[in-house]
Amino acid sequence: MLETTFHDYTFQSPLMNASGVHCMSAEQLDELANSKAGTFVTKSVTKKKRQGNPEPRYYETNLGSINSMGLPNLGFDYYLDYLDKRQKMTSTPVFFSVASMSMQDNIETLKKLEDSNFRGFTELNLSCPNVLGKPQVAYDFDMTEKILTEVFSFFTKPLGVKLPPYFDIAHFDQMATILNKFPLTFVNSINSVGNGLIINPEKEQVVIKPKEGFGGIGGQYIKxxxxxxxRAFYVRLNPSIQIIGTGGITSGLDAFEHILCGASMLQIGTQLYKEGPKVFARISDELTTIMKTKGYTDIQQFQGKLKTLEDH
Structure with a gap:
């Protein structure tokens, strides 16, 4: 009932983790693989191992979270070795997330991935808001086009980009025009809303250490x-570019709404952090119940079919 076709593969569920949550170590990735998630994505990897920003760098609230992780990860080779072994045991493709510290590092990492035996999907993260001193690449439209031009001059495996949130209709139009020039497999939207601030009023201070308390906002705040x-990218991008919906998914109803807007796959971040991998079974059950109540037998029957008030 929850099967979803993504590129040329049918996953048993549209649910997966968001990169950065429960995906640092082989043990965590194994737990995701053994959960009710349809697949998983690795940490956004850099060429070498990174410690990330100083702690505390993550804080939960009732409505979500704030984080300024700074791309902590165990390095490219660690994740590639893990996925090489995994590919020998299962045919289910997974997602390899790449987010390096510079354009040149990105290119070098992707060239290694192109030359490797990796057979899954690659997510190029153009939207990390929490690396000290580094702006989000995807807010620079010229740089985004330059990077994608370089990447697609050599990269032939299925590749998508992870984008930050945009807040202006003109920016949806501009970014979609750029993305439609390239043979992208998917767009993942959105990363956390960058540079929010959460305060502990009792202590009269910020709650995370990096960047004087500024960090990416996730959870219900950003749904x-x-x-x-x-929705904006679903209606603007070429039909061959599928959408991964990320942001504020805490229930089956949230998942239903993302699919209604056009998402083919769904990534869960803050709520996975709060509940652990059992979150996928709960949200799957809730989504299945909603579909049965509405008389839907598969996701394709309502995917992208959001109505406007003019439809009535």
């Missing part, structure tokens, strides 16, 4: 922004 971005 309306995530839905808007999913």
């Amino acid at each position: 309306p922004t995530a839905l808007a971005n999913v």
Whole structure:
């Protein structure tokens, strides 16, 4: 019932983790693989191992979270070795996330991935808001086009980009025009809303250490922004470019709304952090119940079919 076709593969569920949550170590990735998630994505990897930003760098609230992780990961070779072994045991493709510290590092990492035996999907993260001193690449439209031109001059495996949230209709139009020039497999929208601030009023201080308390906002706070971005790109991108919806998914109803906006796959971040991998079974059950109540037998029957008030 929850099967979803993505590129040329049918996953048993559209649910997966968001890169950065429960995917640092082989043990965590194994737990995702053994959960009710349809697949998983690795940490956004850099060429070499990174410690990331100083702690505390993650903080939960009732409505979500703030983080400024700074791309902590165990390095490219660690994740490639893990996935090489995994590919020998299962045919289910996974996602390899790449987010290096410079354009040149990105290119070098992707060239290694192109030359490797990796057979899954590659996510190029153009939207990390929490690396000290580094702006989000995807807010620079010229740089985004330059990077994608370089990448697609040599990269032939299925590749998508992870985008930050956009807040202006003109920016949806501009970015979609750029993305439609390239043979992208998918767009993942959205990363956390960058540079929010959460305060502990009792202590009268910020709650995370990096960047004087500024960090990426996730969870229920960002669902309306995530839905808007999913919908905006679904109606603007070439039909061959599928959408991964990320942001504010805490329930089956949230998942249903993302799919209604046009998402083919769904990534869960903050709620996975709060509940652990059992979150996938709960949200799967809730989504299945909603579909049965509405008389849907598969996701394709309502995917992208969001109505406007003019439809009535």
